[in-house]
Amino acid sequence: MADERTRYFRQLGRLRRSARRWSVTAGGLGGAAAVLTPYAGLGLPDAAWAAGAGGALVLAAWRWIDLRALAARPAPPELDPAEAAARSRARLVAAVERLPVGPGVLAEVRRVRSRMALRGTSAAEPWARLDRAALTLAGMTGRLTGLAEPALLEAAEADRSLRDLAAKVASVERALRVAPAAARPPLAEAHRTLTGQLEQGVAAYERLVVAAAGYVAEDARPDADHPAASRLTEATDLLHGVAGALSELRGVGTPLRTP
Missing domain, CATH: 1.20.58 (Methane Monooxygenase Hydroxylase; Chain G, domain 1)
Known part of the structure; x- marks a missing residue:
């Protein structure tokens, strides 16, 4: 966020550019209307040219009035370099704090700065x-x-x-x-x-x-074994039981060979 003096001159520049742009537009449209109207008399196209020229002229006048009113106001005083640096630093810190990892980064920077100072x-x-x-x-x-x-x-x-x-x-x-x-x-x-x-x-x-x-x-620390260890033990026993049952089923399903 810029300081008051910077905002003042920025707004002044925007108004000056806008006033010049609308002045050029009004002049172009007015010249076109003045040149094209005598050839075919007044018609709808000529009315459009004239209306555009009039609107641009009014907007240009408003922009020049706003520009003169703003230029008549005294510019805000220039900030002290130390104060300007402090404001810039505060804006940077605020911007970093809005990041997801900003607070952690700032804390680490402050720690390093304190360690270097000592x-x-x-x-x-x-x-x-x-x-x-x-x-x-x-x-x-x-x-x-x-x-x-x-x-x-x-x-x-x-x-x-x-x-x-x-x-x-x-x-x-x-x-x-x-x-x-x-x-x-x-x-x-x-x-x-x-x-x-x-x-x-x-x-x-x-x-x-x-x-x-x-x-x-x-x-x-739990009173007995950790719940995760107990569940793993139960699962291991279950798998051993299933493996044994499958082994027995395979033995039952295999036909006996006669000599």
């Missing part, structure tokens, strides 16, 4: 562990129902909080690299504190994922 910092390794654990938990989401649903909500909130904490660790670490010597001790202490919190949070998240896997495994 590259070279101490937050990169905990973030990678958190990302692997989050993907593992996402694969079990459909089976974590009932009593496990509150845990999913807590996990989603913890995921957002830990990713934000990883970004803070990276920011403090980068500031620590360029800070003067006098300002480094408090920054280093803050970095150690944040890093410790990030490590603890990621470890707790991983334990939650392990517990969720145990819940899924326990919930899916």
Whole structure:
């Protein structure tokens, strides 16, 4: 979707082309009527030429009036380049989200961008562990129902909080690299504190994922044999019985040979 300034000039160009097209049409039809009418007098064909010329002339006049009215309005101000880029990016994201695989593609792009932003910092390794654990938990989401649903909500909130904490660790670490010597001790202490919190949070998240896997495994484990295995066993026994019966029938139907 174009911005207001682009739409203004696009509409202006359309009106100008339309006004010129109808002016040419009106001139052609009017000239034809002026040349052809004196030869045979006025008749139905001449009336058609004249009516066409008059209609084209009226439409051309309307288009020129609309063009002048639009041109008299001031053009919308030009967008700031940063704002224009942001709007273009938002339109692209909206277009991709409408595709069947769009949300998944956008999520992967955001993950890669976040990982690249943390590259070279101490937050990169905990973030990678958190990302692997989050993907593992996402694969079990459909089976974590009932009593496990509150845990999913807590996990989603913890995921957002830990990713934000990883970004803070990276920011403090980068500031620590360029800070003067006098300002480094408090920054280093803050970095150690944040890093410790990030490590603890990621470890707790991983334990939650392990517990969720145990819940899924326990919930899916039947009390006896799996129903599919039981049905396959019954089918196997049935086939063995049918094969034995066919073998006996063949023996009965074969005549005995006399020596």
